[in-house]
Amino acid sequence: MEGICVLGISGSVGQSTVKVLRSFPNFFSLKAFSVHSNIKLAKDLIQEFSPLLVCITDEGARQILGDAFLSTKIVYGEEGLDEIVSLSEVRTVVTAIVGSIGARPTITAIKAKKKIAIANKETLVTFGPLINALVEEHGVSMVPVDSEHNALFQLLEKEERNNIRAITLTASGGSFRDLPLDEFKHVTVQQALKHPTWSMGPKITVDSAGLVNKGLEVIEAHFLFGFSYDQIEVVIHPESIAHGLIETKDGACFLYASHPDMIFPIAHSLFYPSKTPKLLLERKPFSWKELHFREPEAKRYPALALAYQAGRAGGTAPAIFNAANEVAVALFLEERIHFTEIPQVIDESLSKVENSFPNDLAGYLEKDREVRNFVLENFKKGVMR
Known part of the structure; x- marks a missing residue:
């Protein structure tokens, strides 16, 4: 039986992972x-699964749970995240934490030679070159959990690399597509x-509304699969x-299709390289009725072009994009800025914060902090409004 660690189990991907674990x-x-x-x-899952270790990242919760709960040890904070991914009984780590906080435990898990089922897109967006170097150095498998990247991962295993002209990520278009x-x-x-389609956390849902999430996924796809940004395309598919398409050099397209449920990519990533052994959910193709595809509108989704700009610039530009967006989305959710100001904050940050090319984690983290401070300081001054 394979030991699993889930980072961010309370989120939508985490809860879908629990659903898959219950099925197998x-x-x-x-x-x-x-x-x-x-x-x-946490208490409910401890009672149901009796895990060996549980990490609470909110240090204030220590007074509620203490350090032990029946046979489960409770740990806290970033050090606690490092501890749970390093557990010898764990073979696969599902990284479902939202935000760049997921980078450090992911790196720890890679160094501990765990298989990585990666759902935290910010880790690759912000630290892509470093993560890829560590994956190669430690010889670990990294399987994407996001439905689009998982679809492409499966398609790319079936086609020779030199026969592929482009890969395409699909996007629902979010709350404001029409x-x-x-x-x-x-x-x-x-x-x-x-x-309109998925049940996700607030940050990811806002990202989807502005297609920022797809911009992040474009950058992530570059680091996952090694294609140039000219070979990575996005299409609106309501x-x-x-979930993903590949176009071969002769112009033919192959697509991966399934009912929009995260159990498919999660089960695939947990079983990989083996096949999922039973039917997860049956939806006959005639139930799809009609499938529509259209090009993203530049005026509706200005952040998508900014993501391509950041990706092509390389270095810490993707980290600047991600950090600026995280702060901007938080300000929007607090109703302190308008929705249309989110891409403006990203654009301003990419223009004003100097890009750099660090060779260690500290350099990327410092740039991440610099951007967050830049956005907040300019917001307080009224520059961002």
Whole structure:
């Protein structure tokens, strides 16, 4: 039985992972997990799975849980994350924490030679060159969990690399895909959080509304698969049935399609390199009815072009893009800036914060801090409004 550690088990990917673990009790055992501050969920999962280690990243929760809960040891903070991914009984680490906080435990897990089922896109976006070098150095498998990247991962295993002209990530288009452009300046947080297809956390849902998430995924795809940015394309696909496409040199396209449920990519990533052994969910192709595809509108999704700009610049430019977006989304969710100001914050940060090319984690982390301080200081001065 394979030991699993889930970083960020309270989020949508984490909860979908639990669903998969329940479906395969004879194959996987939840040995460790982390939550931020959802103590009730932590207690429920401890009672159900009896993991060896649980990390609470909110240090304030220590007074509630203490350091032990029945047969489970409780650890805290970033050091606790390092401890749970290093557990000898763990073979696969599912990195489902949202944000760049997921980078450090992912690096620790790579150095501990764990298989990485990566759902934390910010880790590759911000630290891509470093992560890839470590994966190669330690000889570990890294399987993407995001539905689009997992689809491409499976398609690329079936086709010779030199026969591929382009790869395409599909996007639902988010909450505002059909909203008239002149109404964007009036959108509310509540409107942004109403995703038409997926059930996700607030940050990712807002990212989806502006296609920032797809911009991050373009950069992630570059680091995962090694294609140039000219070979990575994005298409709006409202039904979210087709998750990824590859185009061969003769112009033919192959697509990976499934009902929009994260159990498919999660199960694949946990079982890889073996095949998932049973039916997960049956949806006949006729149930899809119609599939539509359209090009993303530049005026509707200005952040997408900024992501390509950051990716092509290399160095810490993707980290600048990501950090600026994280702060901007937080300000939007607090109703301190408008939705349309999120790409403006990203653009301003890419223009004003100097790009650099560090060769260690500290250099990337320093740039991440610099960008966050830059955005917050300029917001306080009113420069960002």
